[in-house]
Amino acid sequence: xxxxNVVKSTMLLRQTFHNIYMTYKLFTLLICLSFLTACKQxxxxxxxxxxxxNVTDSLExxxxxxxxxxxxRVQINKNLDSVISYAKETYSKSDGEYxxxxxxxxxxxxxxxxxxxxxxxxxxxIDFVLLNHGGIRAIISEGNITTRTAYEVMPFENAxxxxxxxxxxxxxLISYLVTEKRAHPIAKLNLVIDKDDQLYSATIxxxxxxxxxxxxxxxxxxxxxxxxxxxxxxxxxxxYVLDYKIRNVLIDYFSKTDTIAPKQDNRFIKIK
Amino acid sequence: xxRRDFIQQTAAAASLVSLGGLGLTSFTSKPKKxxxxxxxxxxxxxxxxxxxxxRNPNKGGVARRASLIKNIRQxxxxxxxLDAGDIFQGTPYFNYYGGELEFKLMSMxxxxxxxxxxxxxxxxxxxxxxxxxHAKFDFVSANYDFSNTILxxxxxxxxxxxxxxxxVGVFGLGIQLHGLVDNNLYKETKYLDPTETAQDMSRILxxxxxxxxxxxxxxxxxxxxxxPDKISDLKLAETTKNIDLFIGGHTHTFLKKPTVxxxxxxxxxxxxxxxxxxxxxxxxxxxxxxxxxKSANGTSIIV
Numbered sequence: 053x054x055x056x057n058v059v060k061s062t063m064l065l066r067q068t069f070h071n072i073y074m075t076y077k078l079f080t081l082l083i084c085l086s087f088l089t090a091c092k093q094x095x096x097x098x099x100x101x102x103x104x105x106n107v108t109d110s111l112e113x114x115x116x117x118x119x120x121x122x123x124x125r126v127q128i129n130k131n132l133d134s135v136i137s138y139a140k141e142t143y144s145k146s147d148g149e150y151x152x153x154x155x156x157x158x159x160x161x162x163x164x165x166x167x168x169x170x171x172x173x174x175x176x177x178i179d180f181v182l183l184n185h186g187g188i189r190a191i192i193s194e195g196n197i198t199t200r201t202a203y204e205v206m207p208f209e210n211a212x213x214x215x216x217x218x219x220x221x222x223x224x225l226i227s228y229l230v231t232e233k234r235a236h237p238i239a240k241l242n243l244v245i246d247k248d249d250q251l252y253s254a255t256i257x258x259x260x261x262x263x264x265x266x267x268x269x270x271x272x273x274x275x276x277x278x279x280x281x282x283x284x285x286x287x288x289x290x291x292y293v294l295d296y297k298i299r300n301v302l303i304d305y306f307s308k309t310d311t312i313a314p315k316q317d318n319r320f321i322k323i324k
Numbered sequence: 325x326x327r328r329d330f331i332q333q334t335a336a337a338a339s340l341v342s343l344g345g346l347g348l349t350s351f352t353s354k355p356k357k358x359x360x361x362x363x364x365x366x367x368x369x370x371x372x373x374x375x376x377x378x379r380n381p382n383k384g385g386v387a388r389r390a391s392l393i394k395n396i397r398q399x400x401x402x403x404x405x406l407d408a409g410d411i412f413q414g415t416p417y418f419n420y421y422g423g424e425l426e427f428k429l430m431s432m433x434x435x436x437x438x439x440x441x442x443x444x445x446x447x448x449x450x451x452x453x454x455x456x457x458h459a460k461f462d463f464v465s466a467n468y469d470f471s472n473t474i475l476x477x478x479x480x481x482x483x484x485x486x487x488x489x490x491x492v493g494v495f496g497l498g499i500q501l502h503g504l505v506d507n508n509l510y511k512e513t514k515y516l517d518p519t520e521t522a523q524d525m526s527r528i529l530x531x532x533x534x535x536x537x538x539x540x541x542x543x544x545x546x547x548x549x550x551x552p553d554k555i556s557d558l559k560l561a562e563t564t565k566n567i568d569l570f571i572g573g574h575t576h577t578f579l580k581k582p583t584v585x586x587x588x589x590x591x592x593x594x595x596x597x598x599x600x601x602x603x604x605x606x607x608x609x610x611x612x613x614x615x616x617x618k619s620a621n622g623t624s625i626i627v
Contacts, residue, residue: 094492095536096355097568099611102582102594104604107389109372109382114390117432121370121387124425128416142378189414193378203416208446209366274506282504299515 054276113215137197137306140313145188148235150320152185154192155237157314159183161305162298163239164210166270169294178214179267180240180256182225183298184280187272197312202302210248210272211297216290219263224284226254226261236280243320252323272298289319356488356612358537359403359408361393364573365600366407367414367443368426373601384602386429392605393433400609402487406494408573409419409441409543412452412600422447423455433461439481440465441495441543441573444495445509449473461487464496464541467521472512480526490612493529497522497542497560499574518544518555519563526566540570546577546597557595561585569594569608576600581627592625 058139071222143154159181167178190204229243230251244252254261273293276285299302306312364428372385407430412423423444430438440463444452453474456463467480482495497518501510522540529535540560546556557572565588572595582596598604 095612095614097537097610097623098355098613099624099626100568100606100608101611102596102599102606103627104579104581104606105392106604107372107384107392109388111383111388113387115387117387117429120429120432121425124417124421125371128420131420132416144378177438180605187529191378193376195376200416203419204414205533207413207415207419209419277506277508278503279506280389 057244085215093302104310132200132203133198135198136303137309138311139182139192139194139197140311141192142191143314144191145185145235146149148316150233150243150322151237151316152188152235153314153316154188155183155185155235156239156317157192157312158188158205158302159237159239160314161301162212162270165301166294166296167216167305169296170214170268170270170292174268174292176268178240178270180238181270182241182275182282183237183272184275184282185234185236186280187274187298189209192312197306199303202299202306206297206299206302208274210274212270212294212301213276214268214270214292214294215276215285217267217269217284217290219261219265219267221284221287222256222261222267222269223263225269225282228253228282229282229320238320242318245322247323249322258296268292350479350480351490353614355404355446356490356614357400358610358612359396359400360488360539360569360571360606360608360610361396361403361405362408362571362596362598362606362608363389363406363602363604364543364571364597365441365576366426366602367410367476367600368412368423369601370416370417370425370429371405371415380601380603384420386433386602389605390429391603396607398432402490404436404460404485404487404492404494405538406541406571406605407435407438408541408571408597409439409498410573410600411438411441413443413446418605422451424458427455427458431458432529435461436485437461438463439541439543439573440468440479442501442505444616446511448509448567449475449511449513453478464494465498466495466525467516467518468498469514469516472514474575475498475513480544482529484529484533484535490610491534492537492539493535494539494541495522495525495529496546499541499543499545518542522560522564522567526564530566532539536612537569538567540564540567542570542572543573545575546579547575556591557597558583558585561587561593561595564589565589565591567593568610569596571606572597578604582606584625590625594625594627 145152145154162181170178220256240257242255246252275282370385370386373380373383375381411426412418415544417425436473463479464477470476485492491573500515529538529598542557547558557570561570578599582594584592587593596606
């Protein structure tokens with residue numbers, strides 16, 4: 053089997069290191085002979101003491117390190133510290149069970165920024181947007197939003213793609229969301245699950261889903277390629293690459309929005 | 325800070341046999357102390373969080389960690405500094421410089437060893453390879469087979485260190501990349517079963533390398549409550565032997581104290597992780613005694 057070969061090659065690698073260490077051990081053995089008593093005895097672990105030290109502002113700053121970082125920091129800050137919007141509150145991906153204000157903001161921004169581009173190229177509309185909860189990498193703190201905020205929330209280079217999904221794949225997508233029970237951000241798709249965690253209702257653009265139809269779903273290239281086990285994108289045959297990074301979507305969206313005030317809403321909820 | 329201490333005693337029945345044997349007992353020597361310092365998931369957090377940060381105001385920062393580590397090394401030169409992966413990705417430092425600054429700073433802090441996290445592939449395996457010249461420390465991973473990739477021979481399964489005559493063996497473990505990292509980024513990196521690999525490694529480090537202290541540097545994640553079949557540090561600790569410490573990452577788990585786990589031989593072992601972003605530094609001191617008289621007492625764990 054394939055696995056066996058892999059194991060063999062790893063073993064070979066290990067053997068090489070082992071040989072290097074055997075030579076080293078021989079050397080230490082020779083040194084040790086003159087300290088006979090110490091060498092003969094096994095070291096015995098008699099106590100383990102563990103603690104966690106908080107890295108806080110009460111610690112001294114190492115000046116060598118600080119001055120090494122400085123030129124890098126100055127260069128980046130020049131680019132990043134321009135204020136582009138304002139956040140009404142602090143938004144975190146942990147504030148909400150099935151949908152979050154910050155997640156809603158991201159998918160709504162993707163729809164708003166990308167639909168005109170998609171429409172101009174294909175003469176069609178994006179039907180709905182799906183991103184992943186794990187892809188929200190930082191909070192948005194109350195106050196000024198800078199280009200840096202967009203980098204923190206979306207540090208990855210992932211870009212928007214639109215996939216044409218058959219009804220069957222949309223069904224898989226929905227059942228994925230229902231079983232995941234995570235606040236994966238969605239826009240234009242509405243899901244309600246009942247108290248037994250079963251799908252209660254699903255709509256796209258406020259209309260019932262036609263599983264014989266096809267839908268244009270905006271997501272990012274990471275998820276399209278099966279990230280977070282979103283395997284329903286895989287069997288797809290039409291893909292539109294927009295060459296628009298999610299981070300740039302956010303920067304552009306922030307730049308044209310004076311104050312952001314996203315809300316947790318009813319797009320994905322569970323009946324209690 | 326107040327710390328709740330509790331002591332766990334392990335009965336070392338086997339060592340009772342050696343009590344008073346061979347006339348070597350009259351020899352007493354100073355106990356030896358090995359300090360293990362560790363970080364995980366620093367994610368390019370070089371500067372501390374600002375005073376206005378909504379979650380971690382004024383926490384973290386490499387320049388502060390540097391002074392802390394320097395002081396600890398001064399107190400005990402027999403210190404190893406380890407990182408459990410996801411060094412990359414999370415601040416513009418990574419987007420602008422591709423990990424160069426992270427590796428240069430870790431080298432200045434004298435990191436001894438690191439393992440590879442999933443985000444360390446974010447600029448592709450080529451992006452990681454390109455930054456290796458900036459790292460003056462080694463990388464270990466025993467369950468990533470890089471033989472068909474550019475990293476072939478650059479990452480070792482394990483590394484051993486001798487500090488004050490104590491031999492320390494550290495091996496690395498990485499998380500399954502399929503479904504987590506775009507295949508175009510990790511290319512032909514093959515993922516091997518972590519449990520089998522760990523069992524293999526602990527045997528090699530114990531029997532062949534005769535290590536006194538064995539550490540697993542893992543990026544598997546602490547525990548997955550909702551995915552009981554998924555391999556994690558806690559599960560690995562329960563199903564292996566001869567490993568004294570599991571240093572973990574990936575799940576950004578903040579623990580009040582390391583978790584004491586019974587391994588497959590019903591012996592105590594430690595699993596630790598220190599959250600993320602360089603907010604905390606883990607410090608674990610291992611005390612060794614080469615006087616056989618004392619070895620009858622077993623190992624006390626103070627966490």
